[in-house]
Amino acid sequence: xxxxxxxxxxxxxxxxxxxxxxxxxxxxxxxxxxxxxxxxxxxxxxxxxxxxxxxxxxxxxxxxxxxxxxxxxxxxxxxxxxxxxxxxxxxxxxxxxxxxxxxxxxxxxxxxxxxxxxxxxxxxxxxxxxxxxxxxxxxxxxxxxxxxxxxxxxxxxxxxxxxxxxxxxxxxxxxxxxxxxxxxxxxxxxxxxxxxxxxxxxxxxxxxxxxxxxxxxxxxxxxxxxxxxxxxxxxxxxxxxxxxxxxxxxxxxxxxxxxxxxxxxxxxxxxxxxxxxxxxxxxxxxxxxxxxxxxxxxxxxxxxxxxxxxxxxxxxxxxxxxx
Numbered sequence: 001x002x003x004x005x006x007x008x009x010x011x012x013x014x015x016x017x018x019x020x021x022x023x024x025x026x027x028x029x030x031x032x033x034x035x036x037x038x039x040x041x042x043x044x045x046x047x048x049x050x051x052x053x054x055x056x057x058x059x060x061x062x063x064x065x066x067x068x069x070x071x072x073x074x075x076x077x078x079x080x081x082x083x084x085x086x087x088x089x090x091x092x093x094x095x096x097x098x099x100x101x102x103x104x105x106x107x108x109x110x111x112x113x114x115x116x117x118x119x120x121x122x123x124x125x126x127x128x129x130x131x132x133x134x135x136x137x138x139x140x141x142x143x144x145x146x147x148x149x150x151x152x153x154x155x156x157x158x159x160x161x162x163x164x165x166x167x168x169x170x171x172x173x174x175x176x177x178x179x180x181x182x183x184x185x186x187x188x189x190x191x192x193x194x195x196x197x198x199x200x201x202x203x204x205x206x207x208x209x210x211x212x213x214x215x216x217x218x219x220x221x222x223x224x225x226x227x228x229x230x231x232x233x234x235x236x237x238x239x240x241x242x243x244x245x246x247x248x249x250x251x252x253x254x255x256x257x258x259x260x261x262x263x264x265x266x267x268x269x270x271x272x273x274x275x276x277x278x279x280x281x282x283x284x285x286x287x288x289x290x291x292x293x294x295x296x297x298x299x300x301x302x303x304x305x306x307x308x309x310x311x312x313x314x315x316x317x318x319x320x321x322x323x
Contacts (some may be wrong), residue, residue: 041185042089043177057193062187063089070194070207085213086140087183096133103129120298144183145214148248151184152216156242163235170195187212202228216245259319266315268310 028063046056058068065083074080074092083092107125110116142210155176170192177189187208194204202224209217223237280287291297 040178041180041182041189043186043189053193054197057190057197060190063091064211065092066211070190070211080133081210081213082137082141084211087144088136088137088140097131100129103127117298123302136291142211145212148183148187148212148214149216149245151180152214153242153245153249155180155184155188156220156238156245160235160238160242163238169201169234173201183212200228216241216248219244260290262315262319266312266319269315270312273308 043056044061046059047053051059061068061070063074064087065080072080072084081090083095088095089157103125106128107121110124111118111121131263158176158179159169159172162175163169167175173188173195174192176183177192179185180188190211191204194207195201199207202221205217205224209221219241220238223241224234226232227234227237
């Protein structure tokens with residue numbers, strides 16, 4: 001066989017091998033991404049990155065603003081607890097810096113380009129830089145707790161069935177971590193890993209209660225503590241707790257249905273003056289004349305705005321019940 005023809009065949013073989021290897025690499029990449037997408041919760045997606053369970057646990061705790069042992073990092077424990085319970089992942093300092101920079105930029109825009117007073121710009125900076133992130137965290141925490149509360153009875157039922165099948169409690173918790181979506185799946189996965197690395201069930205559930213902030217977990221923690229010290233039927237305790245939590249959810253939904261009219265009325269009363277102001281500014285920009293140049297205008301607007309917010313808060317407390 002001539003040398004040139006042999007070289008040509010060799011090039012064909014290399015090209016075919018390259019195509020096969022490229023196809024295999026693409027298939028493995030797609031299979032890995034599909035397994036990550038198909039993972040039911042965040043912890044399982046991180047476990048597909050070929051890292052150890054211990055590193056996964058430490059990463060999950062750090063992105064929630066906690067130390068590697070699950071303790072709060074910040075000196076302001078209430079703020080650290082609020083950030084952790086909100087479920088927002090990432091660096092807490094970066095989260096705070098984002099709102100501070102946004103507040104500073106908006107205040108500078110109002111002061112230097114739009115001609116607003118220093119008082120107004122300072123109020124805008126405080127609201128955007130300090131008040132708004134707290135409201136965002138509180139809203140995220142409340143939504144996450146509501147979702148967790150809906151999932152917890154099903155998780156307790158799963159644990160009860162696993163215990164009745166003869167599995168130990170740690171295996172039952174691990175089953176919940178694999179089968180339940182977020183937020184409960186990842187949180188119970190953290191509990192399972194903490195038990196694996198030396199914590200007792202009671203200590204792990206107590207840390208879980210601190211991370212989530214749901215009162216039902218406090219009942220679970222107390223139940224496990226009593227059962228560990230005095231003994232008893234754990235499956236019966238968890239089954240009764242699941243029934244209690246379901247009844248609480250039913251009662252909460254009934255209360256929201258009965259208070260729906262009050263909530264809608266509060267929204268309408270609160271937004272009507274703002275809507276009328278915007279409509280007048282759009283249809284007749286000169287309606288208020290030279291009132292904006294009066295030095296009493298902004299203090300009066302501020303006083304009445306705070307008064308309206310106080311009324312909104314009172315209406316909010318009237319239609320939201322703690323039980």
